[in-house]
Amino acid sequence: MRPAIALFCVCAFFAPPLAADEEENDSDLPEWAENHVEPFRARVGNWVDNTSRNIDSFFGGDQSSSVDNGSYLRLGQEIDWMEGDGTSSDISVRYRIDLPTTEERLRLIIESDPEESQGTLADQGSGRLYNDQRDRRTSTLGLSWLERRDKRDNWSNRIGAGVRLRLPLDPYVRFTSERLWDIGEGPWQLESYNRLSWFNNSGYSARTQWDIGRPLSENRHLRFITTVQWREEEDTLEYSEVAQLNQRLNSRSALRYSAIAIGESVSNPRMTNYYLQTRYRRDIHKGILFADVIPELHFQREVSHDPRWAMTLRLEMYFQRDIKRDYFHF
Template sequence: MRQLFALACLGTLTLLAVQANAEEEDSDLPDWAEEQVEPFRANVGNWVDNTSRNIDSFFGGEHYDNSVNNESYLRLGQEIDWMEGDGVGGDVSVRYRIDLPTTEERLRLVIESDPEETQGTLADQGSGRLYNDQRNRRNSTFGLDWLESRDKRENWSNRIGAGVRLRLPLDPYVRFTSERLWDIGDGPWQLESFNRLSWFNNEGYSARTEWDIGRPLSENRHLRFISTVQWREEEDTLEYSEIAELNQRLNKRSALRYSVIALGESVSNPRMTNYYLQTRYRRDIHKGILFADVIPELHFQREVSYDPRWAMTLRLEMYFQREINRDYFGF
C-alpha cells in the first residue's frame, strides 16, 4: 500500500509539473464550464463586496469612504483527507471575512470565521489538514480593531482588537497583535516577527510568537525557516514547531512548496511528537478564483513509535472577491 501510494504521489506531481510548464492560458476549464463559472463568480463576488460596503457605510456614517480598499472575501472549499491507519475523511468548508474600514482609517470593524486561536494545535495548523472532528463551525467573530499607522519595517506595528464570538452564550474576546520586519544587513535575508496575545472568556488566554527568516534564491524560488511557539490555557501545553520550506513558483498559475517540519511540546519534559515531510502543489485552475491543492505527506509520529505513515490531502477552493488575488504562497 505504501509503495502504491508513493508511486501515485510521484506520478501525480510529475503530471502536474509537466502541465505547469506547458503553454499557459487563464483557465484549465472547458469553454462550457467557464461560461457557467464566470457569471456566478462575478455575481457572488460583487455581492460580497457590496454587502460589506453597505454595512461599512451604515457604521461609518459621514466617515465612510467608498474608495478605501476592502479585503472582504468568501471562500468555499471541498477537501478529501487520508492518513494511513486512520482512513479517509471529507469535508465542505465555508470561510469568510467581512472587512469594514469604518469610522477612521485606523479603526475598523471585522467579521470573520475561524479566528486563528480556534484552529487547533500547531500540528493541525502546520500540516494544513484539519479533520472533521477538529473543526468548530461556530467560531465566527464580530469585533473592532484599532491599527497603528506604522510601517513594520521601521517600528513595531501593533493592533488591538475586541469583540465577541457569535455563538450562544456570546463569548467576548480581547486580542493584541504586534509585528516587525527587519532587513538583515545589506543582503537579501529578512527576519519577520509575529506575536499575538488573546483572551476568550470561554477558553481563557492564548499566546503565539512566530519568527520567520527567509530570502529569495532566484526570481521564482524563496527559502524560509519558521520557528513558532504557542500556548493555550485550554490545553495548558506549550507547543513549538520548526519548519524549513522552499517555495517555487513554476509559472504564473502554479507553485510548489517543499517542507520539512518538526513538532514538539512541553517545557518540563520537552519531547518531539512528530516529524514529517510535505509537498504542496497549488494550481490556479481558473483565473485566480478556483484553485486545486495536492498535498502528500510522510509522517514519523511519536505515538506510533515513529513508524512512517503516509497522508494525502486533495483540496478544491473557490474565492469570491471583487478584486482577484493571485498570491499563492505569499512570496
C-alpha cells in the same frame, strides 16, 4: 495509495514550468464549464463586495465606495486520507466582512474563525486542513484598532476586542504585534509575529512566530519558521520548526516542499511528530478556482515513529470583486 503518492512526489519535484502558450491561458476549464462558473462567481463576488461596502457606508461614510475592501467568501471541498485512519471528506465555508472606513484607525471586522480557534500546532502545522474546519462555532464580531506604522521601521501593533458569536456569547480581547527586519546588506529578512489574547470561555493564549528567509532565485524562496504557542485550555507549551522551499512553476502553479518537526512541554520536552510534505497548488480558473494536492509522510511518536502516509485533495473557490493571486506568500 503509497505508490501513487510516491510517484506524485517524484513527478512534482522534477516538474518543469509550462510552456509560454500554456501560461497565457488563464483557465483549465472547458468552455461550457467556464460559461457557468464565471457568471456565478461574478454575481456572488459583487454581492459580497456590495454588502460589505453598504454596511461600511452605514457605519463609516461615503468613502466606503472607493477604499480597498478585504471582504471575501470562500467555499471549499476537501478529501483527506491518513494511513490507518481512513478517508474523510468535508465542505467548508469561510468568510470575512471588512469595514475599513468605520474610523481612520478603528475597524469593524466580522469573520468566521479567529486565530485562537485553529487548534494545536500539530493541527496547524500540516496545512492540510482548513482553519475553519476545526471549529465551526467561531464566528466573531469585533473592533480592531490599527497603528499606522510600517513594520519595516517600527513595531506595528493592533488591539482588538469583541465577541465570539455563539451562545453563551464569548467576549475576547486580542493584542498583536509585528516587525520585519532586513539582515545586513544581504537578501535575508527576519519577520516576527506575536499575539496575546483572552477569551472568556477558553482563557488566555499566546503565540510567537519568527520567520527568516531569502529568495534563492526569481521563482524560489527559502524559509525557516519557528513557532511557540501556549493555550490555557491545553496548558501545554508547543513548538514547531519548519524548513520550507517555495517554488513558483509558472504564473498559475506553485510547489512547496516542507520538513516539519513538532514538539511540546518545557519540563519534559519531547518531539511528537516529524513529517515531510509536498504541496502543489494550481490556479484552475482565473484566480478564483484553485486545486491543491498535498502528500505527506509522517513519523509520529504515538505510533513509535513508524512512517505513515497521508494525502489531501482540495478544491476551493473565492468570491471577491478583486481577485488576489497569492499562492504561498512569497
